[in-house]
Amino acid sequence: MTTIDKIAPQGAADSKLPVTLADIRAAHARIADAIVRTPTVISETLSQLTGATVYLKFENHQFTAAYKERGALNRLLLLSPEARAKGVVAASAGNHAQGLAYHGKRLGVPVTIVMPQTTPTVKVMQTEGHGATVILFGEKFEEALAHARELEIARGLTFVHAFDEADIIAGQGTVALEMLEDAPDIDTLVIPIGGGGLFSGMGTAARGLKPDIQLIGVQAELYPSMYDYVKQANLPCDGDTLAEGIAVKEPGVLTRRFVAELANDVVLVTERALEQAVSLLLQIEKTVVEGAGAAGLAALIEHRAMFAGRTIGLVLCGGNIDTRLLANVLLRDLARSGRLARLRIRLQDRPGALYHVARIFHEEQVNIIEVYHQRVFTSLPAKGLITDIECETRDEAHLNRLIVALGTAGYEVTPVELA
Numbered sequence: 001m002t003t004i005d006k007i008a009p010q011g012a013a014d015s016k017l018p019v020t021l022a023d024i025r026a027a028h029a030r031i032a033d034a035i036v037r038t039p040t041v042i043s044e045t046l047s048q049l050t051g052a053t054v055y056l057k058f059e060n061h062q063f064t065a066a067y068k069e070r071g072a073l074n075r076l077l078l079l080s081p082e083a084r085a086k087g088v089v090a091a092s093a094g095n096h097a098q099g100l101a102y103h104g105k106r107l108g109v110p111v112t113i114v115m116p117q118t119t120p121t122v123k124v125m126q127t128e129g130h131g132a133t134v135i136l137f138g139e140k141f142e143e144a145l146a147h148a149r150e151l152e153i154a155r156g157l158t159f160v161h162a163f164d165e166a167d168i169i170a171g172q173g174t175v176a177l178e179m180l181e182d183a184p185d186i187d188t189l190v191i192p193i194g195g196g197g198l199f200s201g202m203g204t205a206a207r208g209l210k211p212d213i214q215l216i217g218v219q220a221e222l223y224p225s226m227y228d229y230v231k232q233a234n235l236p237c238d239g240d241t242l243a244e245g246i247a248v249k250e251p252g253v254l255t256r257r258f259v260a261e262l263a264n265d266v267v268l269v270t271e272r273a274l275e276q277a278v279s280l281l282l283q284i285e286k287t288v289v290e291g292a293g294a295a296g297l298a299a300l301i302e303h304r305a306m307f308a309g310r311t312i313g314l315v316l317c318g319g320n321i322d323t324r325l326l327a328n329v330l331l332r333d334l335a336r337s338g339r340l341a342r343l344r345i346r347l348q349d350r351p352g353a354l355y356h357v358a359r360i361f362h363e364e365q366v367n368i369i370e371v372y373h374q375r376v377f378t379s380l381p382a383k384g385l386i387t388d389i390e391c392e393t394r395d396e397a398h399l400n401r402l403i404v405a406l407g408t409a410g411y412e413v414t415p416v417e418l419a
Contacts, residue, residue: 023173040313052300065320069099071167074167078167088112089157114134163197173204188214188216189206190218203258220242269301269302275329276336281316288326296315347387361391
């Protein structure tokens with residue numbers, strides 16, 4: 001087992017960070033009765049697949065299906081009576097909004113959430129369902145954030161940042177306290193990074209408990225904002241990522257200090273690895289995880305040699321994924337594994353042509369799901385025909401046997417590949 005070299009601090013790092021292990025322990029005592037102490041469980045199958053010993057902490061089992069409740073609740077409990085009476089305001093279209101709204105309602109604290117006008121209706125409804133007042137403002141998150149800060153001043157509200165506040169960071173750090181109490185042999189934590197609040201809190205707690213523990217941050221390849229900071233890189237930060245929960249263009253002013261001081265490394269993961277990780281967690285662990293929540297497993301998949309032989313702790317930090325998107329991810333994973341395929345076959349447009357092709361599918365015991373004929377929009381002669389057949393096979397080897405059988409029968413076959 002190799003030691004992962006620590007990244008060099010980038011100048012802004014400060015060993016006198018404003019959150020300590022004692023702060024995190026105090027936060028845990030404060031919030032423990034009102035959150036779920038989610039299980040930390042070893043995954044034998046994922047351990048075999050990755051070559052590491054893999055522990056999972058199921059933060060997707062929180063009431064709002066995300067760890068964000070911890071920091072939000074800690075922040076609310078530390079408000080003065082006057083601040084509680086006036087209420088809080090935040091800008092968020094995700095898990096922070098729901099965590100703050102849920103615990104605000106429990107505590108009788110009025111919560112106002114500003115969201116961009118482009119926020120999906122389901123997220124607005126979920127946040128309102130937890131008792132918050134939702135204001136839609138602006139096209140981009142930055143505009144919603146600016147409006148929230150205006151409301152803070154105009155209405156005398158307390159602004160609660162999603163990640164860049166000490167009390168929020170302390171609350172998120174309670175995840176690591178529980179993990180290392182339940183699985184003290186963990187020697188490496190792999191933690192998703194968006195704004196950096198979870199990494200900052202968990203890193204502080206873990207390093208305080210086990211000074212030699214390895215701390216690895218993970219970002220989506222399309223949003224490498226913290227990676228750019230600690231690596232002094234300049235990668236572009238934009239795109240439509242599955243891990244929207246960590247799609248942050250600008251890391252926190254405070255949290256970047258924690259990451260630079262505490263992280264052994266920050267790695268990037270591709271969209272394909274994120275999709276595979278979401279699918280594996282559903283198939284193997286029977287648990288629904290959003291893209292950001294699967295980022296840790298995606299890192300183990302894509303950087304296998306880095307983690308081989310280590311005892312890894314992964315946080316499934318959220319489970320709020322759109323069901324249609326989840327279905328699409330699962331189908332794409334089936335296609336990449338060869339269990340679902342679309343074959344483009346050139347036929348002659350004559351009676352019985354499709355029957356003879358279907359007979360080969362039957363002989364190879366391949367299930368036909370859909371058939372698409374194309375006669376007009378094709379470069380073939382008028383008597384030519386292109387047919388796309390969607391089919392279900394046992395695995396990639398089974399699919400390859402079908403393709404060989406079709407070729408042997410004289411058919412021109414082209415698999416339609418995914419991006």
